[in-house]
Amino acid sequence: MxxxxxxxxxxxxxxxxxxxxxxxxxxxxxxxxxxxxxxxxxxxxxxxxxxxxxxxxxxxHHVSHAEGDARLTKIDQDTFKVMWEQSAPGSDAEHIFLRLPQTEYYFDGRDSHLEWMPDFKKLSADSLVLEAKSGVTFTTVTFxxxxxxxxxxxxxxxxxxxxxxxxxxxxxxxxxxxxxxxxxxxxxxxxxxxxxxxxxxxxxxxxxxxxxxVYPIRGQIVILRAPWIKFGRTTSELSTGLWTYIIPRRGGDVIVGGTKLENDWYPVARPETTVDILTRGLALCPELAPPEIRAQRAPTIDDLYPIIVEEGCGFRPGRxxxxxxxxxxxxxxxxxxxxxxxxxxxxxxxxxxxxxxxxxxxxxxxxxxxxxxxx
Structure with missing residues (x-):
């Protein structure tokens, strides 16, 4: 400075x-x-x-929402640089971070503006899941x-x-x-x-x-204990706000979400939303279920309830x-x-x-x- x-x-x-x-x-x-x-x-x-x-x-996790906006992209790039350094082996914050492969699936077929992320690649059509129309992979950090x-x-x-x-x-x-x-x-x-x-x-x-x-954007999540998950996945569609994400942490917990509900002030997790989140999460990532269950049969969301650590919500400060x-x-x-x-x-x-x-x-x-x- x-x-x-x-x-x-x-x-x-x-x-x-x-x-x-x-x-x-x-x-x-x-x-x-x-x-x-x-x-x-x-x-x-x-x-x-x-x-x-x-x-x-x-x-x-660090996945930029800047969508090509030059000012916001610069802000997110500056942040990623710091977090990448913080996550480096031997740093005093290494234990907080997990470097991992991230896959983003887009239901609206948009082009990604994340070319600046490490190991960035566009997905081929035959590697898309669910009803995704496009997708990318790259390396990022979770924390x-x-x-x-x-x-x-x-x-x-x-x-x-x-x-x-x-x-x-x-x-x-x-x-x-x-x-x-x-x-x-x-x-x-x-x-x-x-x-x-x-x-x-x-x-x-x-x-x-x-x-x-300024207004609240309510987000609800479910935290699972699933230390076997070592990758991140997200599906999104800008027009509808539909958004499902799988975010593993270094300690073995996995964040599954989520919701984007504007001007929703309800302060605790809704049970029906938890069911919806787990249903979408399992569809995107069947690997969430314990390996011993997947070895025997196709998993259901009932297989996820025993590994729930916590449910909760927060009010993102939209503007x-x-x-x-x-x-x-x-x-x-x-x-x-x-x-x-x-x-x-x-x-x-x-x-x-x-x-x-x-x-x-x-x-x-x-x-x-x-x-x-x-x-």
């Missing part, structure tokens, strides 16, 4: 939100020389799983979200970052009251030089943002208009300070996390360098 000038020393930055986007962005800023970062959030990855913290429910998120948080804290567990009602509580305005002894002290908003679905209601283009990356200047106790936005990733939070953090950091550094008069 650019060298740090004297005016950048000891800048206090508050990142709002501790999901995958907030954690990655906070870590990226904390690693800049001369910056002190505090994450303010109501939920953290170390809390018990619940529907209000979506990142823990993510399937956890265990229950390990990856704490890994990022640990790195952030190890670099000197701080966290405050506190629900916010309005951006101005930080802008006027400082990094921790909810403690009377701290109110008005340790004023923020900038705020980076990564509130996910919270952008819909957080005062000072209240982005009504009409896509990811929001821009800067506003707001009044604070220190005068005008930048408010940088980084939210609206829908189901692409993990695969765009590092690239999005790069964009947010660039916006932040430019704002602090140039001031409001050049915004």
């Amino acid at each position: 650019a060298s740090t000038s004297e005016s950048q020393q000891s800048k206090h930055i508050v990142v709002i939100g501790a999901g995958i986007v907030g954690l990655t962005t906070a870590l990226k800023i904390q690693e800049q020389e001369g910056y002190k970062v505090t994450i303010v959030a109501e939920q953290f990855c170390t809390d018990p799983k619940n529907v209000r913290y979506t990142s823990l429910w993510a399937g956890g 265990d979200t229950s390990l990856y998120l704490p890994y990022l948080l640990s790195r952030f804290l190890g670099k000197g970052g701080k966290i405050i567990r506190q629900p916010l009602q309005h951006i101005n509580q930080i802008a006027e009251g400082g990094i921790n305005p909810f403690l009377p002894a701290q109110a008005g002290k340790n004023l923020a030089d900038a705020i980076v908003a990564c509130p996910g679905l919270g952008a819909r209601t957080l005062g000072g943002i209240e982005d009504k283009d 009409r208009g896509g990811i929001r990356h821009d800067t506003e200047w707001i009044d604070s106790a220190k005068g005008k300070i930048p408010l940088v936005f980084n939210y609206g990733h829908a189901g692409a939070g993990f695969q765009s996390s590092w690239g999005s953090a790069n964009v947010a950091v660039e916006l932040l550094l430019n704002a602090l360098k140039n001031g409001p008069e050049k915004a």
Whole structure:
């Protein structure tokens, strides 16, 4: 990154939100020389799983949804580069990742925009399954979200970052009251030089943002114990949103999904959806059933129930208009300070996390360098 000038020393930055986007962005800023970062959030990855913290429910593989969009492709490519390095043998995060072959089947026959992935190949017509009209294979990574998120948080804290567990009602509580305005002894002290908003679905209601283009996309998954699965498979059709995926993790669990239900706020797994997910998953990947069963007969979804680890759902933070990356200047106790936005990733939070953090950091550094008069 650019060298740090004297005016950048000891800048206090508050990142709002501790999901995958907030954690990655906070870590990226904390690693800049001369910056002190505090994450303010109501939920953290170390809390018990619940529907209000979506990142823990993510399937956890890197398959870009950019569909040829140049900006989003760059963001996803930057992220994949980091994750590929993190998954390298001997890295401190190797245990979190699994490098594996991935197969994508398309029911709508579209061309893939994933030529940049390792070992990319188009499938021949005779190798397609179900009613797929086209498909590709490549090498990618999967990751265990229950390990990856704490890994990022640990790195952030190890670099000197701080966290405050506190629900916010309005951006101005930080802008006027400082990094921790909810403690009377701290109110008005340790004023923020900038705020980076990564509130996910919270952008819909957080005062000072209240982005009504943000909406939930409910995703339900089933986690199976199937350590014999060492490949990923997905079927999709853009026009209908039909989407089935098989995502194995290094530890032996397999994520089977899924759903994309807009403005569906139901907070727990629906039994009938679990049946649908298992039915679609088994059709796509009969290998999900235990090998001893497949050796005797064709498997059914009843053979999958004994290996269910967990069912659950999360609300992906969708946004009409896509990811929001821009800067506003707001009044604070220190005068005008930048408010940088980084939210609206829908189901692409993990695969765009590092690239999005790069964009947010660039916006932040430019704002602090140039001031409001050049915004």
